[in-house]
Amino acid sequence: MVYDTSAVITLAAHPPFGEVVRAVLGHKPWILTAVVVDELAGLASAKGRGRGVAEWAATAIDELEWLGEPQTIDDDDLETLELVEDWREFFVQESGRPEAHRNEHRGESVTLAMASDPALREAQLYFICEDHSARVQAAVERLTSMSTVLLMHNLIRLGVLKPEDAEAMATELKAIGCYRGDYTAEELKTGKGLGQMGKP
DSSP, rough: EEEHHHHHHHHHHSSSHHHHHHHTTTTSSBBBBBBHHHHHHHHHHOTTTHHHHHHHHHHHTTTGGGOOSOOOOTOOHHHHHHHHHHHHHHHHHHHTSSSSTTTTTTHHHHHHHHHHHHHHHHTOOOOSSSSSSHHHHHHHHEEEEEEEHHHHHHHHHSSSSOOHHHHHHHHHHHHHTOOSSOOHHHHHHHHSSSGGOOOO
């Protein structure tokens, strides 16, 4: 599993959902990039950000132990570092607006740059990210990706999450601003009708 900043914040914003994910996936191979930790730290301390985002980011930092030691890109790995900047510029242009803070888009940019490593592809890791554009590009790089909404669907398929419980979680996540759409128990069970959040 490769966790992007957005996904880590979603799990921190809804403790029961985060607990289910940690219980089921905590033993899976993971990659947490150092830039995600940096972005969380910036969001936790940033002035003018929504109180919820700052609190969720702070909570996420406190809960990162289950993901282990963050991984970094070697300073002498110029090729990968250049790829990171190329992806960052791509996402800035894709969003059509300036970066909100210095680490915005860097989590997904680092992940996609690292995806060029054959070892990462062979490991068949999943990229957990709420940004649809990043997930689309991850698919181009042959990195399987999903949002936390699609993750809910897969947890239902595994039998560890009931559809009605997933609907309640999704409703609460929308109420606090993490999700934009409404997702019913049936949609979360079948994976149909989830919109962009249901797509890789």
